[in-house]
Amino acid sequence: MTKDGRAVTAQSEDFSAWYNEVITRAELADRGPVRGTMVIRPYGYRIWELLQEELDRRIKATGHQNAYFPLLVPASYLDREAEHVEGFAPELAVVTHAGGKELEESVVVRPTSETIIGEMMSRWISSHRDLPMLLNQWANVVRWELRPRTFLRTTEFLWQEGHTAHADAEDAMRETMLALRIYTEVARDVAAMPVVPGEKTPGERFAGAARTFTIESMMRDGKALQAGTSHYMGTNFARAFGIRYAAEDGRLETCHTTSWGMTTRMIGAVIMTHGDDRGLVLPPRLAPYQVVVVPIGRGEEIAAAAARVAERLAAAGVRVHVDDRPQHSPGYKYNEWELRGVPLRLELGPRDLAAASAVLAWRIGGEKENVALADLEEIVPRALDEFQDLLLRRAADFRAAATSAVDDWAGFRAAAADGWAAAFHCGEAACEQQIKAETAATARCVPNDAPEAEGTCVRCGRPSAYGKRVLFGRAY
Amino acid sequence: MTKDGRAVTAQSEDFSAWYNEVITRAELADRGPVRGTMVIRPYGYRIWELLQEELDRRIKATGHQNAYFPLLVPASYLDREAEHVEGFAPELAVVTHAGGKELEESVVVRPTSETIIGEMMSRWISSHRDLPMLLNQWANVVRWELRPRTFLRTTEFLWQEGHTAHADAEDAMRETMLALRIYTEVARDVAAMPVVPGEKTPGERFAGAARTFTIESMMRDGKALQAGTSHYMGTNFARAFGIRYAAEDGRLETCHTTSWGMTTRMIGAVIMTHGDDRGLVLPPRLAPYQVVVVPIGRGEEIAAAAARVAERLAAAGVRVHVDDRPQHSPGYKYNEWELRGVPLRLELGPRDLAAASAVLAWRIGGEKENVALADLEEIVPRALDEFQDLLLRRAADFRAAATSAVDDWAGFRAAAADGWAAAFHCGEAACEQQIKAETAATARCVPNDAPEAEGTCVRCGRPSAYGKRVLFGRAY
Numbered sequence: 001m002t003k004d005g006r007a008v009t010a011q012s013e014d015f016s017a018w019y020n021e022v023i024t025r026a027e028l029a030d031r032g033p034v035r036g037t038m039v040i041r042p043y044g045y046r047i048w049e050l051l052q053e054e055l056d057r058r059i060k061a062t063g064h065q066n067a068y069f070p071l072l073v074p075a076s077y078l079d080r081e082a083e084h085v086e087g088f089a090p091e092l093a094v095v096t097h098a099g100g101k102e103l104e105e106s107v108v109v110r111p112t113s114e115t116i117i118g119e120m121m122s123r124w125i126s127s128h129r130d131l132p133m134l135l136n137q138w139a140n141v142v143r144w145e146l147r148p149r150t151f152l153r154t155t156e157f158l159w160q161e162g163h164t165a166h167a168d169a170e171d172a173m174r175e176t177m178l179a180l181r182i183y184t185e186v187a188r189d190v191a192a193m194p195v196v197p198g199e200k201t202p203g204e205r206f207a208g209a210a211r212t213f214t215i216e217s218m219m220r221d222g223k224a225l226q227a228g229t230s231h232y233m234g235t236n237f238a239r240a241f242g243i244r245y246a247a248e249d250g251r252l253e254t255c256h257t258t259s260w261g262m263t264t265r266m267i268g269a270v271i272m273t274h275g276d277d278r279g280l281v282l283p284p285r286l287a288p289y290q291v292v293v294v295p296i297g298r299g300e301e302i303a304a305a306a307a308r309v310a311e312r313l314a315a316a317g318v319r320v321h322v323d324d325r326p327q328h329s330p331g332y333k334y335n336e337w338e339l340r341g342v343p344l345r346l347e348l349g350p351r352d353l354a355a356a357s358a359v360l361a362w363r364i365g366g367e368k369e370n371v372a373l374a375d376l377e378e379i380v381p382r383a384l385d386e387f388q389d390l391l392l393r394r395a396a397d398f399r400a401a402a403t404s405a406v407d408d409w410a411g412f413r414a415a416a417a418d419g420w421a422a423a424f425h426c427g428e429a430a431c432e433q434q435i436k437a438e439t440a441a442t443a444r445c446v447p448n449d450a451p452e453a454e455g456t457c458v459r460c461g462r463p464s465a466y467g468k469r470v471l472f473g474r475a476y
Numbered sequence: 477m478t479k480d481g482r483a484v485t486a487q488s489e490d491f492s493a494w495y496n497e498v499i500t501r502a503e504l505a506d507r508g509p510v511r512g513t514m515v516i517r518p519y520g521y522r523i524w525e526l527l528q529e530e531l532d533r534r535i536k537a538t539g540h541q542n543a544y545f546p547l548l549v550p551a552s553y554l555d556r557e558a559e560h561v562e563g564f565a566p567e568l569a570v571v572t573h574a575g576g577k578e579l580e581e582s583v584v585v586r587p588t589s590e591t592i593i594g595e596m597m598s599r600w601i602s603s604h605r606d607l608p609m610l611l612n613q614w615a616n617v618v619r620w621e622l623r624p625r626t627f628l629r630t631t632e633f634l635w636q637e638g639h640t641a642h643a644d645a646e647d648a649m650r651e652t653m654l655a656l657r658i659y660t661e662v663a664r665d666v667a668a669m670p671v672v673p674g675e676k677t678p679g680e681r682f683a684g685a686a687r688t689f690t691i692e693s694m695m696r697d698g699k700a701l702q703a704g705t706s707h708y709m710g711t712n713f714a715r716a717f718g719i720r721y722a723a724e725d726g727r728l729e730t731c732h733t734t735s736w737g738m739t740t741r742m743i744g745a746v747i748m749t750h751g752d753d754r755g756l757v758l759p760p761r762l763a764p765y766q767v768v769v770v771p772i773g774r775g776e777e778i779a780a781a782a783a784r785v786a787e788r789l790a791a792a793g794v795r796v797h798v799d800d801r802p803q804h805s806p807g808y809k810y811n812e813w814e815l816r817g818v819p820l821r822l823e824l825g826p827r828d829l830a831a832a833s834a835v836l837a838w839r840i841g842g843e844k845e846n847v848a849l850a851d852l853e854e855i856v857p858r859a860l861d862e863f864q865d866l867l868l869r870r871a872a873d874f875r876a877a878a879t880s881a882v883d884d885w886a887g888f889r890a891a892a893a894d895g896w897a898a899a900f901h902c903g904e905a906a907c908e909q910q911i912k913a914e915t916a917a918t919a920r921c922v923p924n925d926a927p928e929a930e931g932t933c934v935r936c937g938r939p940s941a942y943g944k945r946v947l948f949g950r951a952y
Contacts, residue, residue, distance in 0.1 A: 030596065032546035033553070034583050039596055042541035042611070049542065065518035066525065070508035071547075071585075071616055071632050072569070077509070090576050093548070095585065098569040099620035107510050109547075109571065109585070120506065120515055129803065135518070140547055140616065144575030156547050327605065 007339045010277045015221040020150070022271055026280045026340045029150050029267075036148035036155030040264065043340065046288035047267050048158065052138065054190045054285070055160060055262060058182045064134040064162060069116050071140070072107040077115035080240040084114065087207020091143040093155075109142040114208065114233070114259055117163045118241035125165060125255065127246050132175065133165040151268030152225070152476050159263035165243055165255040169234070172256035173211075176232040179260035180213045180448075183228035191266060192283040192391035193217045193273050194399060195227055196471060198445030203429040206259075210234030216444045216471065218399040219272035222418040224444045224473040227269050230260035268476070273395050280341030281363055283391050284384040289321040291380060292337045296330050296349030305353050309346065309376060316377040318384070338363060343387045344380065365390045405469060412458045412472070416441035420473040424455035427465025435459050435472065444471045483815045486753045491697040496626070498747055502756045502816045505626050505743075512624035512631030516740065519816065522764035523743055524634065528614065530666045530761070531636060531738060534658045540610040540638060545592050547616070548583040553591035556716040560590065563683020567619040569631075585618040590684065590709070590735055593639045594717035601641060601731065603722050608651065609641045627744030628701070628952050635739035641719055641731040645710070648732035649687075652708040655736035656689045656924075659704035667742060668759040668867035669693045669749050670875060671703055672947060674921030679905045682735075686710030692920045692947065694875040695748035698894040700920045700949040703745050706736035744952070749871050756817030757839055759867050760860040765797040767856060768813045772806050772825030782824050785834070785852060792853040794860070814839060819863045820856065841866045881945060888934045888948070892917035896949040900931035903941025911935050911948065920947045 008021040023029050028044030031037070040048065056066075072095060078085040093109040096102060110116065117135065125133060138160050145155045162179055166172040180197050187193040195215035205212040209231035217227045237243070238255040247253050274281040284290045291313060295306040306322045313320040321342075323333045330347065337345060347359040352370075360371045360383065371379050402419030406412045415421035416439045425431070425443065436442050450468040457464060484497040499505050504520035507513070516524065532542075548571060554561040569585040572578060586592065593611065601609060614636050621631045638655055642648040656673050663669040671691035681688040685707035693703045713719070714731040723729045750757040760766045767789060771782040782798045789796040797818075799809045806823065813821060823835040828846075836847045836859065847855050878895030882888045891897035892915045901907065901919065912918050926944040933940060 030599070032548075033550050033592070033595065034546060034548040037546035037548055039546065039592075040544040042543045045543045046541070048544075065522070067518045067521045068516040068524075068634065070510060070513035070515065071618065072508075072510040072513060074509050092576075093571045093574040095569045096572045099622065100566050100568075116509070116515075119509065123506070129801075142547065146575065158544065325605075 006277065007335060008277070008279055011220060011275070018275070018277075019268075019272060022275055022280050022339075023150050028271075028280075031150070034155065036145040036153075038150050038154045038156075040158075043288055044267060047270065047282070047286050048264055050286050050288070051186070051190065051266055052160075055182070055186050056138075058186065059136050059160065059162065062178060062182065064136045064164075067135050067137055068139070069113050069120065069137060071110055073110050073116045075106045075108050077119060078108065080115065081208045081237055083236075084208035088112070088143070091145075093142045093144055110139075111141055111143045112259075112261075113137060113139070113141075113161055113163065114237050115241070118237045118243060118257070121163075121165050121255070121257075122242045122244070125243055125245050128167055128248055131165060131167045131245060131255070132171060134162075134175075135164065136160055136162045149268075149476070151271070152265050154264075157264045159261045162258070162260040164258045165238070166257070167245065167247070167253065167255070169256050172258050173232055176211070176213060176230050176258045176260070179230040179258065180215065180228075183215050183230065183260070183262055186262070187215055187217065187227055188392065190283070190285045191270050191273070192388055192395060193227065193269060194392060194396040196445060196447050197449075198447040198471065200445055201427070201432060201443040201470065203432050204443060206231045208233060208236050210236065214445050217269055217273060218395070218402060218420065218473075219269070219476065220275065220398065221272070222402050222420070222473070224420065224471075224475040225265070225269050225272065226444070226475065227266060228260070228262040231258060233257040233259065274391050275341070276364065279339035281391065282341035282343060284343045284388045287341065287343055288319065289342050290319045290384055291321070291344045291346060292333075292342045293320060293322045293346045293348060294330050294333050294337075295322070295324060296347055298326065299350065302348060302350060302353060306348050309348065309358070309373065312376060313380055316381060318380055334361075344383055362387065365394075403471075406458060407455065409458060413439055416472055416474065420444070420471050421458075422450070422469040422471055423458035424453075424464035425466070425470045426457035426460055426462040428460075428462070431457060431460050440474045441472045442475055444473050444475060446470050482753065483811060484753070484755055487696060487751070494751070494753075495744075495748060498751055498756050498815075499626050504747075504756075507626070510631065512621040512629075514626050514630045514632075516634075519764055520743060523746065523758070523762050524740055526762050526764070527662070527666065527742055528636075531658070531662050532614075534662065535612050535636065535638065538654060538658065540612045540640075543611050543613055544615070545589050545596065545613060547586055549586050549589075549592045551582045551584050553595060554584065556591065557684045557713055559712075560684035564588070564619070567621075569618045569620055586615075587617055587619045588735075588737070589613060589615070589617075589637055589639065590713050591717070594713045594719060594733070597639075597641050597731070597733075598718045598720070601719055601721050604643055604724055607641060607643045607721060607731070608647060610638075610651075611640065612636055612638045625744075625952075627747070628741050630740075633740045635737045638734070638736045640734045641714070642733070643721065643723070643729065643731070645732050648734050649708055652687070652689060652706050652734045652736070655706040655734070656691065656704075659691050659706065659736070659738055662738070663691055663693065663703055664868065666759070666761045667746050667749070668761075668864055668871060669703065669745060670868060670872040672921060672923050674923040674926075674947065676921060677903070677908060677919040677946065679908050680919060682707045684709060684712050686712065690921050693745055693749060694871070694878060694896065694949075695745070695952065696751065696874065697748070698878050698896070698949070700896065700947075700951040701741070701745050701748065702920070702951065703742060704736070704738040707734060709733040709735065750867050751817070752840065755815035757867065758817035758819060760819045760864045763817065763819055764795065765818050766795045766860055767797075767820045767822060768809075768818045769796060769798045769822045769824060770806050770809050770813075771798070771800060772823060774802065775826065778824060778826060778829060781829050785822065785824065785849065788853060789856055792857060794856055810837075820859055838863065841870075879947075882934060883931065885934060889915055892948055892950065896920070896947050897934075898926070898945040898947055899934035900929075900940035901942070901946045902933035902936055902938040904936070904938070907933060907936050916950045917948045918951055920949050920951060922946050
């Protein structure tokens with residue numbers, strides 16, 4: 001509890017403190033002993049598992065196969081792609097000793113797997129018949145973080161990384177956009193996050209990519225969070241690792257590759273997209289418990305009725321939990337499950353039972369209402385769908401209200417202070433740097449679906465690049 | 477192909493060569509670039525995913541929750557449990573540099589997670605109401621291997637590791653046996669491996685455990701493979717990490733903990749339990765493809781009919797694949813899918829189609845037979861069940877034939893040369909060492925369900941320990 005009796009600090013008071021308190025008190029995660037690492041507790045890990053299921057299903061349905069590549073990569077592999085090693089060298093964890101001896105060649109803990117997968121693809125691909133090669137891996141990666149934040153920037157995180165090889169640029173670009181579409185849909189339909197898919201400016205590209213695409217989401221403090229990225233690598237890695245194939249006419253050609261990833265940072269995104277001053281608010285499709293049943297009073301009859309309700313809801317496909325802890329009052333439980341973001345609560349007391357009803361309470365957006373026990377299988381799934389829609393609508397409204405199209409520097413500064421600015425930009429890296437230095441805002445993306453338009457750069461007045469407005473904002 | 481035209485070396489000729497060839501040619505795995513690491517290819521990884529699903533479901537159904545703990549552990553954590561560090565120190569991979577600097581304290585890549593989970597449990601557990609704490613983690617671990625063998629002993633492997641804390645020894649032992657029962661069932665009912673559950677002798681215990689239980693399986697070369705272990709830790713780790721709770725009477729008590737793991741070595745076990753001279757033989761419940769449909773001839777009608785058959789089987793819950801590669805003959809495909817261990821094959825040619833039938837071929841144990849297309853939804857799932865049962869029965873018969881109860885040293889030597897010896901043993905570590913030195917056989921386990929019996933030690937003649945016969949064999 002905070003000093004004034006609230007479960008967590010108010011978002012408006014200190015968003016960062018609010019975030020950390022929600023994570024700890026909702027038992028999502030703890031800090032690990034090694035700097036920047038995290039322990040994902042069961043309640044947080046279940047959110048990840050539910051996201052994994054949704055993502056994995058879509059990845060497989062589009063023809064990708066899961067595989068597993070080694071954690072440990074020879075340090076020399078990273079050197080083969082110049083931009084890649086430059087981007088990752090400062091973040092590497094290096095194993096120098098193993099099996100009781102100093103190693104002859106140091107190995108690094110993978111920060112991402114382009115290099116080792118590139119090496120293996122070069123062994124597996126020989127003919128055009130081997131293409132496209134569509135692989136995905138669920139794994140942990142390590143990038144040493146100087147300013148760690150749980151879920152958002154951690155020394156170790158979990159993710160899936162898709163890696164694919166194609167005969168030509170066109171097929172590889174189709175794949176790059178397919179992955180971006182999967183991410184957009186999962187963010188929207190599962191996490192209730194109305195993300196903006198778009199392309200990164202050259203200065204924000206992945207180290208070694210020819211083009212980087214992203215889905216950008218807005219947090220409730222107006223900052224942006226990159227929630228997934230999809231990269232077209234051109235032939236950069238294929239040349240570095242010799243991924244070549246014999247075309248139908250027998251000529252040896254170089255593959256075009258892609259990679260794309262979504263990580264445990266999505267859990268942080270969900271917290272900051274939907275949470276409020278009472279704590280976490282979970283979209284039903286990611287909620288470990290979609291409904292909590294709180295029996296009121298200790299009678300055996302009530303306990304049996306609560307168990308029966310839970311059984312019926314579980315049979316209807318609802319993730320339900322009965323909080324029958326004898327040591328806590330109903331009020332205590334209400335607060336705790338609100339803090340932990342459970343979408344719906346069913347209160348079941350003797351009077352309710354006598355009336356064959358229960359009290360249904362929404363975490364947000366609904367009044368308490370009496371519902372007939374007989375109709376629960378119908379009412380609860382419908383309420384969960386409505387709750388899911390409500391969160392998406394609410395987040396979309398929030399983002400719309402906090403995004404401004406601006407054409408002058410004063411307007412840009414005001415918009416980027418607590419939201420996003422949609423502005424024309426000249427496309428020069430130095431000008432982007434200047435904007436960042438003055439406002440802390442960076443180019444988040446050139447939105448795929450923004451209307452075509454031309455103008456002058458909001459900072460320097462030169463003609464705009466990209467053929468449309470660019471989204472700028474401060475970011476996690 | 478081998479010199480005499482077979483796809484792989486015969487088991488009887490060189491079992492080890494056979495094993496390696498099956499792995500490579502069935503595209504299960506490749507060697508990784510760092511010594512002892514492996515790349516699990518999609519076909520091998522799918523077997524792991526299917527095993528994971530079965531195991532994870534049972535782990536959750538018995539009240540355990542998944543969580544995730546950091547890969548990197550402070551080196552000092554391992555020092556806290558004396559036997560544990562002694563057991564693992566020679567196998568550790570040590571990160572000494574990270575983020576471009578030398579670290580002040582070295583961190584190790586987890587070889588197992590007792591220490592970090594012990595540390596976190598000590599923070600999370602305060603009251604008897606927090607117990608039992610039942611956690612499980614799916615993760616990778618690293619143990620530097622001097623004599624690596626794909627799937628069996630690899631520098632990095634994948635596993636689940638259960639870690640639980642309990643109020644007393646009785647509850648912890650119940651948990652230890654529960655995990656062993658889950659492993660026994662998964663091995664038997666999913667992998668068709670008739671394992672022997674039993675207890676390890678003191679010399680074969682996990683480093684830091686009070687008691688270690690195992691499931692031992694017999695490979696087709698007569699050697700044993702430990703396919704899963706479950707450890708009762710007593711209070712060893714709870715004392716080392718301060719995992720204590722306030723009992724109902726307010727007194728501070730020390731927890732009793734357990735841990736238990738099953739790994740990607742199970743894939744190696746499946747290969748060596750069921751494979752034959754034509755390659756891999758997969759139990760249907762772990763087969764990425766349970767049925768392969770091979771269209772004969774290139775007509776559009778055949779292609780459409782094959783697709784329709786596959787659709788119907790998929791709808792009936794069968795994992796089915798149509799091999800429609802135009803560049804290969806049916807015979808080539810038959811050989812390839814036999815090598816890759818697919819349980820059933822459906823051949824579909826113009827004459828079959830005209831007769832509204834197909835030819836069903838079993839990977840082992842059945843004659844080719846004509847089956848009516850109309851009945852496939854009934855015939856195929858039944859054949860898969862029969863195939864699964866057949867593999868289990870065959871493996872049980874093989875093990876029974878290769879296991880001998882022996883009471884003299886000559887008999888022991890003969891039995892342990894190509895199978896298992898069930899013998900009385902004195903229980904002395906020195907005597908076990910002597911047996912190993914002379915025969916390469918080790919005590920695999922004291923089987924849980926062996927009848928009570930006493931005798932004299934097969935090696936030294938002293939009175940038997942354990943109250944029953946001990947299983948000895950050479951092992952992977």
